[in-house]
Amino acid sequence: MQPISTLYIDRRALRYSETEKVRAALNLPATVIDDPGLVYQDLAGAEDSVARGKQVLLLTLNRGPFLRKCPGTRYYRCCGYKILHIGAFCTMDCSYCILQAYFHPPVLQYYVNQDKMGRELDRAFAGARRPLRIGTGEFTDSLIWNTCTDLNTRLVNVFAGQRKAVLELKTKTVNVEGLKPLAHNRKTIVAWSLNTERIMASDERETTTLSQRLATARACRELGYPVAFHFDPIVLYEGCEEEYLAVVDRMFEAVAPEHIVWISLGTFRFMPQLKPVIQERFPDSRIVYGEFITGMDRKMRYFKPLRIALCRKIAQRIRQHDPDVTVYFCMEDDEVWQRCMGFVPKQKGGLARMLDKSAVAHCDLDKKLLG
Numbered sequence: 001m002q003p004i005s006t007l008y009i010d011r012r013a014l015r016y017s018e019t020e021k022v023r024a025a026l027n028l029p030a031t032v033i034d035d036p037g038l039v040y041q042d043l044a045g046a047e048d049s050v051a052r053g054k055q056v057l058l059l060t061l062n063r064g065p066f067l068r069k070c071p072g073t074r075y076y077r078c079c080g081y082k083i084l085h086i087g088a089f090c091t092m093d094c095s096y097c098i099l100q101a102y103f104h105p106p107v108l109q110y111y112v113n114q115d116k117m118g119r120e121l122d123r124a125f126a127g128a129r130r131p132l133r134i135g136t137g138e139f140t141d142s143l144i145w146n147t148c149t150d151l152n153t154r155l156v157n158v159f160a161g162q163r164k165a166v167l168e169l170k171t172k173t174v175n176v177e178g179l180k181p182l183a184h185n186r187k188t189i190v191a192w193s194l195n196t197e198r199i200m201a202s203d204e205r206e207t208t209t210l211s212q213r214l215a216t217a218r219a220c221r222e223l224g225y226p227v228a229f230h231f232d233p234i235v236l237y238e239g240c241e242e243e244y245l246a247v248v249d250r251m252f253e254a255v256a257p258e259h260i261v262w263i264s265l266g267t268f269r270f271m272p273q274l275k276p277v278i279q280e281r282f283p284d285s286r287i288v289y290g291e292f293i294t295g296m297d298r299k300m301r302y303f304k305p306l307r308i309a310l311c312r313k314i315a316q317r318i319r320q321h322d323p324d325v326t327v328y329f330c331m332e333d334d335e336v337w338q339r340c341m342g343f344v345p346k347q348k349g350g351l352a353r354m355l356d357k358s359a360v361a362h363c364d365l366d367k368k369l370l371g
């Protein structure tokens with residue numbers, strides 16, 4: 001991870017105790033601003049404004065909802081996931097990171113008005129009629145924040161006290177020290193994004209190695225945490241099949257299948273505007289030079305037969321290790337499901353239902369929520 005070198009504080013954030021806690025943990029001088037445009041001016045002056053945005057932290061308020069629906073699309077099978085929007089952007093640097101093109105320009109932000117977040121969570125827990133699956137790792141990496149905040153500790157404790165929702169902390173870091181002493185009551189899933197060592201080396205700067213991620217997953221498992229893995233993005237290149245299958249084998253060497261809540265598979269897809277960013281910032285990366293077509297959501301995706309061929313192999317290898325572990329596709333249609341898995345989600349009550357059942361089975365949620 002890159003260190004945070006510059007701190008800006010939105011004046012409205014000054015009255016929150018979290019602001020002072022983060023400033024003290026970073027031990028940096030802070031510039032208090034009234035206009036966020038000043039941060040963007042700082043970035044605009046940098047040679048690589050995306051890289052600069054990873055070193056500049058803005059402590060500010062989340063003026064929208066903390067708890068949101070995952071921005072899945074209506075064209076592909078969506079899983080009903082909810083996002084807890086704790087902050088934005090990341091101190092690691094992956095070529096394919098959609099956040100480079102998602103915010104204009106991207107800047108590291110952390111939301112300090114967490115009293116509002118607490119109220120939203122309380123309401124969600126009280127009103128839940130089915131299991132809630134909530135993750136913090138959609139607009140940021142969940143565990144980068146462990147270097148300067150105790151947010152994850154507090155969230156694990158909050159989720160530990162109820163039986164309706166699971167928290168998924170998705171990461172490419174090994175920042176789990178703060179999680180170790182917690183009485184998590186199996187309500188927090190610690191999840192790692194996995195890829196081949198070749199892609200990690202070429203396209204995931206400032207992250208951790210495969211061995212480190214798997215060793216940390218094993219350590220979390222030994223502490224009783226349910227774990228999950230996300231093969232995303234799966235990248236096609238010569239020799240990729242053997243390398244992805246080897247990663248599957250190593251994953252199961254690290255964690256026995258009965259402790260894995262779910263494994264997702266998602267092939268590389270990108271908004272067209274990300275391509276020039278990758279070409280400029282990662283000139284040695286080859287990932288944008290494949291056989292792509294434009295999907296119904298306007299994202300570029302691999303030609304479907306290529307997606308199916310590789311995903312089927314990976315799914316089969318997972319099934320050889322354990323026929324029952326929950327495997328799902330992130331944003332794929334019924335044809336891909338049928339040809340890779342031999343069924344479509346509807347036959348199992350829908351994708352959301354499949355994942356709800358797995359969450360209930362592994363995370364000690366109230367079984368009555370399944371109806």
Ligand code: SF4
Nearest residue numbers: 090092093094097141
């Ligand atoms: S770890 Fe995730 S959030 Fe961070 S740069 Fe990589 S893809 Fe983006």
